[in-house]
Amino acid sequence: MKHLNIRKHLSFVLALLLCMSLTTTAFAAEERIVSDAEISAVIAEINKEYGTNIHILSAEELTSLGLPVSEPAPMTATELAQLEDTLRHIAETQIPQFKKTTQEANAVLASIEAAPANAAPFAELQSTSEPITATKEIDYATAGAVAYTSKTILGKTIWGEIQHGFCVTDTQQATWFRATNPTVTRTDSNRTLYWVGTGSYYSNVNGTQYYLYSGTQYASMSIDDYT
Secondary structure, three states, rough: HHHHHHHHHHHHHHHHHHHHHHHHHHHHHOEEOHHHHHHHHHHHHHHHHHHOEEEEHHHHHHHOOOOOOOOOOOEEHHHHHHHHHHHHHHHHHHHHHHHOOOOOOOOHHHHHHOEOOOHHHHEEEEOOOOOOOEEEEEOOOEEEEEEEEEOOOOEEEEEEEEEEEEEEEOOOOOOEEEEEEEEEEEOOOEEEEEEEEEEEEEEEEEOOEEEEEEEEEEEEHHHHHHO
């Protein structure tokens, strides 16, 4: 009887050890760290399939954007599969929209006959305000301009001298847009500011920044919204 109990105990221990071994092996297989070559191969395949130029931002690109330079975190096989799904979704749905937005912006800009940014009919002005910051939400960023408002001799408020345009974005959101040196001009008898920003779209995936596409966006800011 005593020997029987010992055998049962040993059988239980061996079964437990076997179970732990299988669990550890499965966990290790699932959490395998992939190589940089494997990551590059997945991105290259997506680019080849969709005709895109998605890539991890280089140290130089990060520096030019004012972002911290750091090595991408190690990636497991599971995370690589998730990354592939994310980038494929971007290539299939978001980048075509980026292209469409750029085409729309170019078409609108081609139809605008705007006065030079710093020209205004000063002979007709009565007064000039303090600078006003005008903003408008665009895709994955905020367009902005700093400009004066003025009144004509007829009492109509119009946009006056433009100081500069800017673009504000959150680089920690999943997709973001950054325009460098956006331009701002006036149209509609100086009652509307047109902001034009050419830049790039990026994606922050688990702390690693990816370049997606370069394009143009525009925004209009009516004087009626600031008077």
